[in-house]
Amino acid sequence: MTQTARARYAAVLDRSLGDLTTAAIARMDSELDWFSELDAEQRSWISMIAHAGIAQCSQWLRSPGRPLDVSEQVFGAAPRTLTRDVSLQRTVAMVRTTIEVIESRIVDLFGPEEADEAARAMSEYAREVAFATAEVYARAAEARGAWDARLEALAVDAVVRGETEDLVRSRVAVLGWDAGGPVVVVVGAAPQAPGVDDETVVEQVRSCAGRSGLTALTSVQLDRLVVLLAGADEPRAAALAVASAFGDGPVVVGPPVGSVAQAHRSSRAAVAGYRAAGGWPDAPRPVLADELLVERALAGDxxxxxxxxxxxxxxxxxxxxxxxxxxxxxxxxxxxxxxxxxxxxxxxxxxxxxxxxxxxxxxxxxxxxxxxxxxxxxxxxxxxxxxxxxxxxxxxxxxxxxxxxxx
Known part of the structure; x- marks a missing residue:
């Protein structure tokens, strides 16, 4: 395709930008079941994104070798909110619908003699925008994961430090943690194996807890691993479910409490038990903090x-x-x-x-x-x-x- 033809196609898209955007939104409303469930603000974002996507198609036609900047040119100010409220699968469906609207009007827009060549250009653009959209979601997921990990560490630290119940409750609420049922705190050594980073440890704890029907909040605090487990009807069994994620040495589980807001009581006993566990070399793993009362007492608890x-x-x-x-x-x-x-x-x-x-x-x-x-x-x-x-x-x-x- 010559540069002159590309410039001509781009000009046609510029003139039809409003009509194509309206047609794309109408088709989404009629063909995508979930589209009607979106609120007015979300629908306005999608209309804006469809408009910007078609506009960028004309820019891409004029500069075919230039990489697509979907984050700035298409999503604009909406990427963070959109990636939270609208899944990648739905976004791909929106992109596909918009491209289909353009393809369905290729003959009317470009004429029969140039329809095939214009269709190939649209297919090439659709492929490029799909890859760029996936990259936007991948970056958003990575950033969100890092941010959630920091919030999770702060929530666990608030429990260990015995912060006020309101503060603990608010930090856990930000994470959306399902703290149903009894909550226990488990403390032990963090794994020191080569190649095992904090993220790997946290994922292993979540995997082990999930297999036992528990939900976990986890924090690696230097050489110590602290885990909050919700749904722990039997403390020792709950701690046993995640014990393999800890490093060598004792694993101590605090007494169960009714909610995460009271978890500082379980944490206090578990941390004191972990400090004093060396006084009972033959202690089971995991060991209840209440089984270490005498060692804790002698250690100054x-x-x-x-x-x-x-x-x-x-x-x-x-x-x-x-x-x-x-x-x-x-x-x-x-x-x-x-x-x-x-x-x-x-x-x-x-x-x-x-x-x-x-x-x-x-x-x-x-x-x-x-x-x-x-x-x-x-x-x-x-x-x-x-x-x-x-x-x-x-x-x-x-x-x-x-x-x-x-x-």
């Missing part, structure tokens, strides 16, 4: 100390002081039922009965090594509290990391 005292010492003292005394005697006797019975001047079966009461009341089994260890620390903390109350100077059970250092 005031919440864990108060929880241990409340679950064990205060509950047993309120329920039956005799059972509390028998537990203390049993632990002092080196976890020997017979020795505790001699100390208490009772039958060994009485000691066993009272130890079963301890297990029922506290959910810690004094007959297991782990349970006895936890109960011993709980009684020690409870005894310190009771002794302190007697002197008017109760011990500080707050988190030691939050104390004001001495000058």
């Amino acid at each position: 005031g919440h864990a100390r108060r929880e241990l005292v409340g679950q064990v010492y205060e509950r047993l003292r309120a329920d039956d002081p005799v059972v509390l005394g028998t537990l203390a005697a049993y632990l002092e006797a080196g976890s020997s039922v017979e020795a505790a019975a001699r100390r208490q001047f009772v039958h060994p079966n009485t000691v066993r009965y009272r130890l079963r009461k301890v297990r029922e009341t506290t959910h810690w089994d004094p007959l297991s090594a782990r349970g006895a260890y936890t109960l011993r620390v709980a009684l020690t903390l409870g005894g310190l509290l009771a002794a302190g109350n007697g002197t008017g100077n109760p011990p500080n059970l707050e988190d030691s990391s939050k104390r004001t250092p001495r000058s």
